[in-house]
Each structure stands twice: as C-alpha cells, then as structure tokens.
Amino acid sequence: MRVSFLVGEVLRGLRRNVTITVAMILTTMVSLTMLGGGLLSVRMADKTGEFFASRIELRFYLDDDVSKNDQDCSQEPCKSLVSDLKKSNGVVSVQFLNRDAALKEAQDLFKGQPTMAEYVTQTPLPASLRVKMTDARDYPRVLDEFGKRKGIKFGTNDKEIVDRMISVFDGLRNAAFGLAIVMALAALLLIANMVQIAAFTRRTEVGIMRLVGATRWYTQLPFLLEAVVAAIFGSILAVGALLLARPMVIDKVLGQLFDENVFPRITGSDIANVALTIAPIGIVFAALTAYATLRFYVRE
Template identity: 40%
Template sequence: MRAKYVMSEVFLGLWRNISMTVAMIITMAVSLTMLGAGLLLYNQVDVIEEYYQTNLEVVIYLERDISQEQIDQIESDLLSNDLVAQVQFESQEEAWKRFQDTFEESPDLVASVDPSVLPPAFRVKLKDINDADQLIAEYAEREGVSQATNQKEILQQVFDILGGAQRLTLIVALVQGVAALMLVANTIQVAAYSRRREVAIMKLVGAPNWFVQAPFVLEAVFAGVIGALFAFGTLVASKIFVIDGQFEDLFQLMPPVEWNSVLLLLPILAAISAVISAVTAWITLRFNIRV
C-alpha cells in the first residue's frame, strides 16, 4: 500500500510541475549527452593511440639514384637490427600506386604529380615505436638515404587535437551537469512547497522522514533516468547517422567506434543520473526544506 501511494505521489508530482519536469529532463539529457560523448571520445582516443602504436612505421626515404647494392646493404642492416620487427621495401612504382590509392578522390592532384619524383623507401615497423628516434639517428645521415621520418610525430598533432576535444567535451558536460543539479534542486523545492500542507499532515500523523521524502527523491530520479534515455538515444543516432553515415570514409582511416562502447553508456548514464538526482534531491530536502 505504501509503495502504491509513493508511486502515485511521484507521478502526480511530476504532472503538477510538468513544465519544470520537462525542463529538468531536457537539461539532464543535454548534460548527459555531452558526458556520454566525452566518455566515448575519451575511450576512442585511447583505442586510436593503441591502434597506431602497433601500426606506426619509420619511413626511410632513399635517393632516387641509389644503387641496388646500397639498397641491399641497407635492407640487410635493417633486418639484423634488434629494434626492427618488420621491413618492407617500396619501389618507385609501388610508391606511385600507394599515392594513387591514397588520393584517388583527387584526380587533379594525381595528374599533377610526376611518378618519377616519388622516391623508393623502406617502411620499417619497430618492436617499440618509442625507439624510432634511435633508428632514425642511425640511418638519417647514411649514404643513399634522403630522409627518415617517424609517423608518430606526424600524427601527434592529431592526438593533441583529439585530446583537446576530449577535455572540452568533459568541461562542457561538467558545466551542463551543474546547471542540471541546480534545476533538480529548484524543482524539488517548488514541488515540496506546493505540497507543504500534505507534508505537514503526514508529519502530524507520525509519518517517518523517509516516507515523506521518498516521492520527491523518486521524482528527481525518474526525471534523471528519462534524461539518460534521451541522451543515450542521441548518442545512438549520432553513431548511426553521423559516424557510420556522414563520416564513414573518414573513420575508415582509424579504428571504428564499436557498438559495445556505445551500448555500455546506457547503464553508466542511467546510474550517474539516478545517483546524482537522488543525492541532490535528498540534500535539498534535508537542508533547505523542513519536512
């Protein structure tokens, strides 16, 4: 009977303050969407870094007039190097084919490049990409070598940009979260004030504090969970229509955002919203409203 009464009071309270309830749900949904995007981006940056850490190479570009004897000697030295895991020689023809495949959507660029300007190269995969500088120091000034580059340094700017976006998303989520907490507290105050006579009567007949406070706390939790569901729906839609839709070609260059990572956000967002809403409502009732 008590449970039935509490639940009826919850839905009645939500309906009485429908405009505040909708505002609370929307604010919570926005903040949780930003939080979910931040968590997803945070995880994806780690996945991308791990992916490229195992696939990054040191590229040793050779002079175009290098002799076959010099090529064989450099290859032999690389294969016997303790830092090296794998060596692949790329001829000028293969370099030209790679260039065509990379820029196949820019035919004007491909047509403007003379295949003879592309140098042969060794693509070297290291056991540990952090040893790249040591290998480069050994071969950069070697006869027949034009230059040696570390792909990690080239991609470091990308990692820095992703890290900045990661932090920005979390900061925006934090600001939105504070706004959501303030709105929850305000909504609970308004709800408690509108039912102050009912609360006073329950206290007079000896109702315990938890029984009086339960409907207000559950109202906040219910609104928070609904907001979490909207936030999750937004993230799912973003995965389907944006990541896998508009930017499908872009994400072919890096590990895809897995559905497991997206689905894992539902219990996380629901739990966060429920706990934060409940705690905020309880503190509001405990310290700001006499019940």
C-alpha cells in the same frame, strides 16, 4: 499501502510541477548527451591509437643515386642499411620499395584525385625503407641512429602524425566534457529547485503526516523519487540521442573515412558501453542532489 502511496505521491508531484520536471528531464538529457559525446571521443581516440599502432612505420627515403640505380637493394649502401636495421633492437621487419613500387602506391592512393595522380606520375619518387618495430616508442631512437647514414635522404616517423590526430580527438573530448560540466551543474540546480518547490507546495500535507507519526524519511522519499524518475527519463533520452547521433551525425561526417579505413568505426557496442556509464551517473547524481537538498534546505 505504503508502496501505492509513494507511487501516487510521485506521480502527483511530477504532474504538479510539470514545467520544472520537463526542464530537468531535458537538461539532464543534454548534459548526459554531452558527457556521452566526450566518452565517445575518448573511445575513438583510444581506438585510433590502437588502430594506427599496428600500422605505424618508420620510413627512410633514400637519395637520388640509390633510388635511380638500385632497384632491388642489392648494392651498397642500401644493402648494409637493411642489414643493420634488421639487427637493431626491437625491429620486426624492414621492407624496401623501389621507385616503381612507390609510384604505383602513390597512384593507388590518389586514384580518386586525377590531378594528384597525374602529378605523382610526372614526379620521380624516391625509393624507401619501411621499418616496423615492436614498440612505437623506439622509433625516434632508430630515426636518430640511421637518419644521417649514407644513402638516406631523410626519415619520417608516423607516430608523430598519429599523435597529432589523437590530440584532435583529445581536444574534442575536453570541449565536450567542459560543456557537459556546465549542463550538469544546470541540471543539479534544477533538481534542487524542483525538490524545494515540490516540498513547499505540499508542506501542509507533509506536516499532517508528521503529526500522525510518519517519519521524516518516509515523508521526503516521494520528493527524492520524483528527481530519480525525471533523471531516468533524461538518461533514456540521452541514450536515444547518442544512438541517433551515430547514423545521423557521426557516420555522415566521418563515414567516408571509416569506409577507407582512415579511422576505426564507432560501433553499437561502443555506444552501449557509454550508455551503461552515463545512465547510472545521471540517476545517482539526481538522487544525491535531491537527498542533499532535502537534508539541508527542507526542514519539515
């Protein structure tokens, strides 16, 4: 009997305040979608960092004399550079690319861009030494140690580029979180407003129930459940929005970069993990907001 009463009260309350209920569902959906977008940005930044960590290299470009006259790094100073780099603490491998190998690599890189491919064909490229290390934090040390050695024209550290790329995702994440906070505040205010209106419209029947012995918790539980039900629907819609965003937005905008292994792909598993995070957050916050409203603003 009590369960059927609660279900009936919740359904009547949702129908009676349908416009506020719909507004709360949609606001909850938008705020949780923005939060989910922020979490996906975090996940993508983490995956990008992990993805490029295994590909980060320190590159030393050799001067024109070495690039022109030493095709297999068997002469000085190239030979000594390779030997000393391999002895350096934390170095995993050192790879020498002569001018011809550098040209072939550049042509492969720009094979879809004829103008750039023709430009690199006509431009003599320097030979280079590519160094991989166990810890990316050691690259600056090796760059400083070998960057001014004889035979080296200049050096570059891929970690700086990766850090810049990750900072872009950090910015997107912060923007998404900022919007999510604003929308979450709006959702919480709507929940509080809905609970107050629902309690006000049923104040007479609640008063009668209290007179016949119903506890305060029992009379206010339907209002709390209304907020939770609305939050559940909002959470479901938010998860659906994230699932649709993957093929319709993420893959369309970044699909080519995913296909060319420039960035790691956002998978269904990533979205599932985010969904399992945002759905409980939406439901719990709705319940807490409804409880606080009933506790401090509704005295029947």
